[in-house]
Amino acid sequence: MHKYVFFFLFVFSFTKLIAQDNPFIRLVELTKPVNTVTKAKQFIIGSTCKTCLLTINENKVKVYSTGAFAYEINLNPGDTSFLVKATNAAEKTVTKTIGFSYALPKPVEAVKTLGIESIQTYPEGNLILNTGDKIQFKVKAYPGCNVSAINGAVLYELPTSVTKGMAGIYQGEYIIKATDSFAAKKIPIAISKDGQLVVVETKNTFAILNPLSSDVCITKGRLAHLLYGLGDDRLGGAKIGYIDSMIPLKIIGKVGGNYKVQLAPYKTAYIPDDVVTLAPKGTFAGSALTERWQVFGDSVYDYVAVGLTSKLPYQSVQEIEPSKIVVDVFGATNNTNWITQLQTCKEIKNVTYEQIQDGVFRITIFLNHKQLWGHSVYYKGNLLIIKIKQQPQNLALKNLTFAVDAGHGGSNTGAGGPTGASEKEITLALSLKLQQALQKEGAKVIMTRVVEKFVDNKERILIYRDNTPDLLISIHLNSSADPINVGGTSSMYKYIGFKNLSSSIHKRMLELGLKEYGNIGAFNFMLNSPTEYPNALVETLFLSNPAEEELVLNPVFQDKMIAKILLGIKDFLGDVARDK
Incomplete structure (x- = not known):
């Protein structure tokens, strides 16, 4: 008898709980009563109560366990409204109407009267120029006219066969002469026909580099x-x-x-x-002779020290198969007749140099190991130092230091999900889980942040430059304007020598059955820019996608992702150990 009473009370309580799950509709985009749009394809995105039935214009829409929904629409020109209705188990209903005003883009037409509709200059922006520099002009104006720029430079009307049928597109260029002299000038573009003249100035300003100014x-x-x-x-x-x-x-x-x-x-x-x-006028820049070198190592790094008669700019790149670091020193001329390499080197196999062209001196450093572990370039006086991280002798996690970077934070909220979930909060949760997983393996972990706060990306780079980790993992979530068709997991790297870390993690993440968005190289993200240590950006999932938001908000699935990231790190280290 007691079990039937218990069952009755359970059903009563559950029914009451559902009935109290009041319906609501919360949209995260296109929230105005009428939204003016320029594309036919649009999405209604938001959330409702987790147990609600949702319809849009009587069409049933999937509601995820988080309450999220996303609905794709294709508009016809004109005004269209959609009725969004949420109904809970007690048949309590709320509605919201959202309207769209969509007009087909007006066909581009030629200019109808004597005049200039638009002026584009290349390079774009306000310019300070020198003799020999080139300004290019693209002008849309009344067809069949004479158009000119500075000092009468002719702009030529292009045939419609190369302008997609548009008449009145004029192009031309002007090369700065030694006799030119002007400061912060907007360049007049003149159009004339049948004795009539119209002049319109460029939006940007142009100036000649003042010979008396600092150069x-x-x-x-x-x-x-x-x-x-x-x-x-x-x-x-x-x-x-x-x-x-x-x-x-x-x-x-x-x-x-x-x-x-x-x-x-x-x-x-x-x-x-x-x-x-x-610098004060008269300061020298741009050339130096190379002097003797020394190549040596300590317990953690190897060094190449190249003597120069003055400091010069440089560029360094990683290459693989065989692994090497190439440094071009700009403005340098070879005068090196002495290179001393000490037996204290552990990572550097050999060094060579070549004067590849006038003013470009190339240093090539061949490494002993297949995997690159990082390098930096700096000056000590006029001595150019190339500092190369030796491969750690013991690649067990307990012997390594990891940087774990929780993306975004504070006012930098990052992506948002249909339910209003914030990337900055999820990346922090995932990063703390990764910290715990690494520490459980005995690793030392440096964290960008362990609480919800803003940390500028420049500050992040300097933190890890001063506390050089062995590896860095930056955790993020992706986002797309298309919440239904775009999703998946991805990882990013910038330098080819660091690719294997990101690809190892990416392969493991795919074992979770996730859609693949790719292992992306040459990625221009600030936390991928350091050369001092291998680094990988992990874009776990698309927070904009309600199905993937549902996954990433699930603590159990978060644990699965962290386990895969950890396995990816172990795979990377295992491959390195086998290639010794």
Whole structure:
């Protein structure tokens, strides 16, 4: 009898609990009553009560165990509304109407009257130029006219066969002459026809490098870095690499906030103006002779010390098969007749050099082991030091130091999920679990953060430069504007010598049955940029995807992911040990 009473009370309590699970609808994107959009494909994303039935315009929508949902729609031109309805087990209902206003993009038309619709200049941005520099112009204007730029430089109307049928596209260029002299000038673009003239100025300003101004800048701080060019994305421009402070660089121009510098006769680069100071006029930069070398080691590192008559910029790269580190010193001319290599070296097998072109001196360092364990380049006076991490003698976890980086934090919230889950909180939870797993194996672990707080990425790099770990793992979650069709696990690396760490982890993560998003190289993420130690960015799952959000919010599945990351690390170390 008692068991029937218990069963009745259980069913009554459960039914009451469900009835109290009040329905709600919480949208995370496109939350306005009417949303103006420019694409037909849209998504309604959000959350409701975990036990609710959800419909959108009477179509049943899957509700995940977290309460998340995502619904794909394809709009027709015009105004469309959708009724979102959530109903709980007690048949209590709430609704929310969301509207879309979608218009097909207007067809691009030629300019109808004498005038200029748009002006583009390349490179983009405010420029400081030097003799021989080139400004390129692309102008959309009234077809069949005469169009010119600075000093009458002609812009030519392109045939419609190369402009996708659009008439009135004019292009041309102007090369700066030694006689040019102007400062912060907007360049007038003139269009004329049948005696009528219209002039429109460029948006950006242009100036000639003043011969009386400083033409040398000096690197400063600990994060000075050279850029290949002016390309940019959400991760920043592609970096040549970090360079030491107090290195003079020859300025030959400026684009926006980046100085253009001459590294060698046939090699230029860019450097942000906030990591340099201008030197007094008359300061020298750009050339030096190489002197004698010394190659030696201590208990942890090997060193190549190259004498120079002055500090010069440089670039280092990793190569594999065979493993080596190549350093190009810009502005250097060979005068080396003496290289001393001591038996204290454990990682360096051999060193060679080559004057590959005028002003580019190449140092090649061949290594004893297949796996690269990190290197750094810096100056001690005028002595260029290339510091190379020796392979640890014992590769057991208990003998190694790991850096575990919890992505984002504080005001940098990172990605968000349909339920409102925050990347910064999940990465912290996962990182603490990885810390515990590594410490259980006896490893020493350095953490970027162990509480919810903001840590700037630049600060993270300096923390680990000062506390050099053997390996770094950065934990993140991915995100996409498409919450239904895009998902999966991925890992990232920047340098080829560090690829194996990320690929080993990635292979293990796929054992969880996750969709593959890839093992991605040359990734321009700041925590992948250090050369001092192997590092891997693990983008565990897409938080924007409700199915993957459901997984990553599950503590049991979190434990499974951490176990796979740990196995991936062990696989990497095991492969290294076998290649000794």
